[in-house]
Structure formats: C-alpha cells, structure tokens
Amino acid sequence: MRRKITVVGAGNVGATTAQRIAEKGYADVVLVDIVEGLPQGKALDMLQAGPIVGYDSGVVGTNGYEETAGSDIVVITSGVPRKPGMSRDDLVNTNMGIVKAVTEQVVKYSPDCIIITVTNPLDAMTQLAFKTSGFPKARVIGMAGVLDTARFRAFLAMELGVSVGDISAYVLGGHGDTMVPLTRLTTAGGIPIAQLLSQERIEAIVQRTRKGGEEIVSYLKTGSAFYAPSAAVAQMIDAIVLDKKQILPCAVYLEGEYGINGLFVGVPVKLGVRGIEEIIKIELTPEEQAALHRSADAVRELVQLMHI
Ligand code: APR
Numbered sequence: 001m002r003r004k005i006t007v008v009g010a011g012n013v014g015a016t017t018a019q020r021i022a023e024k025g026y027a028d029v030v031l032v033d034i035v036e037g038l039p040q041g042k043a044l045d046m047l048q049a050g051p052i053v054g055y056d057s058g059v060v061g062t063n064g065y066e067e068t069a070g071s072d073i074v075v076i077t078s079g080v081p082r083k084p085g086m087s088r089d090d091l092v093n094t095n096m097g098i099v100k101a102v103t104e105q106v107v108k109y110s111p112d113c114i115i116i117t118v119t120n121p122l123d124a125m126t127q128l129a130f131k132t133s134g135f136p137k138a139r140v141i142g143m144a145g146v147l148d149t150a151r152f153r154a155f156l157a158m159e160l161g162v163s164v165g166d167i168s169a170y171v172l173g174g175h176g177d178t179m180v181p182l183t184r185l186t187t188a189g190g191i192p193i194a195q196l197l198s199q200e201r202i203e204a205i206v207q208r209t210r211k212g213g214e215e216i217v218s219y220l221k222t223g224s225a226f227y228a229p230s231a232a233v234a235q236m237i238d239a240i241v242l243d244k245k246q247i248l249p250c251a252v253y254l255e256g257e258y259g260i261n262g263l264f265v266g267v268p269v270k271l272g273v274r275g276i277e278e279i280i281k282i283e284l285t286p287e288e289q290a291a292l293h294r295s296a297d298a299v300r301e302l303v304q305l306m307h308i
Helices: 012-024 038-053 088-109 122-133 145-160 199-210 212-220 227-241 286-306
Strands: 003-008 027-032 059-062 073-076 114-117 140-142 246-255 261-272 275-279
Touching (some): 012 027, 012 227, 073 088, 073 227, 088 114, 088 122, 088 286, 122 246, 140 261, 140 275, 145 227, 145 246, 145 261, 227 246, 261 286
Parallel strands (some): 003 027
Antiparallel strands (some): 261 275
16 A cells, blocks of 8 residues: 655755655655645645656645544654744744644644654654654654755865765754764765865854754745755655664654663664664764763753743
C-alpha cells in the first residue's frame, strides 16, 4: 500500500515539501492549511502535474484533519514568520498556539505517525510537539541540521570549486546563531578542510552559515527560505520511507547524550522506518562540547518562555 504523508501549512515550505514528496511517487500527500481554498488549489495543481512529471501520487488539499487520518508521517510547517517589530517572545507565543493546536489534531487522527517539525523557532517548537503529542522521542524529529549542514556544504563547495557531493560535514546544536558547524570533522574528498583553507576563510564560512537564513530573508524581504528547507525535509522522509538508516543531523530529544538532558538539540541520528533509530555520539573536543552547550542554553531559554 502506498504511504500517506500529511503536510500541515500550505505556504512556501509546506507546498514545496508536498511537491517534492508527490514527485517521489511513493506516498499520497495531504496538504492542510487554515486558509480556505489554498491547500485545495495547490493540491489540485500538483495532482495535475503528475501526468507530465510521471507520478501517480494522490494529492489532496483540505482545511480539516479527517483526510489526514492514518498518516505515516506528518510534517508541521504551519506558523507565522517573524515580522519587523515582532520580538522573539511574540513569535514563540504565536507559533506555540499554532503548533500545539495542530499537534493535537495530528495525534487524534494519526496516533502512530512520525512528526517532523519545521516551524520556527525550530528546537522549541519540536519540544512543544513532543510534549503535546505524548509520542515516544523516536517519532518526533525537528528539521534543522540537514538544512544548516547543506548551507555549510554549499558555501564550502563554492569556496573550494569542488562538487557539493565531495563535502562531508555536520552542523550540530540549535537552529540559530549558536549552531555548531563541526569544522574539525569537515572534509572535501576526504581531506580535512583545515588543510585546504585558512582558519580565517573557514571562520567566514561558518559565520555565513550561521546567518544563512537571514541572508535569504534580506533578499526576499517578504518571506524566508523554502527550496532548501523543503529539500531537507524530503531527504529525512526518504530516509524514513525507504528505511535507509541514514545518518543525518536532526533536532532530537536528548536524555543525557552529549551531556544535555530533557531538551531538543541538533545531533547526528540514524533515521529509518521507525524514526530516530539511534543517536550517534561523536567524540567532541572540550571547545566543541562547550559550544554545543552554549547552543543548548539558547534553546533552553526559548523553551522556558513556553512554560511547558
Ligand atoms: N493550521 C494550518 N495552517 C496554518 C495555521 C494553522 N493553525 N496557522 C498558519 N497556517 C499556515 C498559513 O496559512 C500559511 O499558509 O501556515 C502557512 C505558513 O506558510 P508561509 O507563511 O509561507 O511560511 P513558510 O515560508 O512556509 O514557513 C513556515 O517554516 O521555515 C519555517 O520559519 C519558517 O516557521 C516558518 C515555517
């Protein structure tokens, strides 16, 4: 039987994610939004692309949750972006209400699904979905590390003039300015980047990666990134649906791993059909460990704002 994947939020990230999944052909897609007509219209448009692109995936748009029943995976992208003049606390409060209400519906109709969260602030919203759902930690995963790592890899490939496929890297920590690109373990064609680039250049690329989302917002002005974020979600879904056991950096609930307890923070995990099948532990230097803990502290601050 074909799998069923729901995407909540039919905006830029949600609709592009739905399109990418439909094009895989391995799952039917349900697109949900509160705006009347938006998910229906986009879903119908995607369905009609099937004969051209060559997929048979069903794509349905809805403002309710009945159609989502029995989903294997639910991606939550619903939320509002941070607008000028909006504080971080305002953003947390608004998106908290949305993610909580959405998660309750998701759980009601798809009690066995795997939830992938995308709404920002990512790590805090994933913690909220986890607490609200009551799901085991293997089935609530935040998408951030794959995106941050892709940005880092893309910038390094541009700098070195090599294929992005040759760059192997991990970005750990929270999805924000405090993220931790592990430069020591980053390689180009197996060669550590410290042998190929000056410390100064590496640091500049790390900084650009940290501000990767902002750079795009400053160009777009009225929205934020969605091509790379949706590609990141699609890679995680591939790993789950195809049971790839792929090691990807994701926001996961840590219970002592990396010295962090009771918090969602980005670390490498093994993704397969059961969701998070293993948390991979990398031996960190004291500096890297301290940077990861600083990043976790920033996440904890946001989580505390939610009083959950
Ligand atoms: N239920 C369903 N959909 C909702 C709800 C809700 N309660 N509240 C808002 N939405 C929908 C909006 O109607 C909109 O269509 O979520 C969609 C969000 O889409 P965009 O504004 O285009 O935002 P997008 O760029 O897709 O980003 C979504 O992902 O990367 C993060 O920071 C980003 O938090 C943001 C999220």
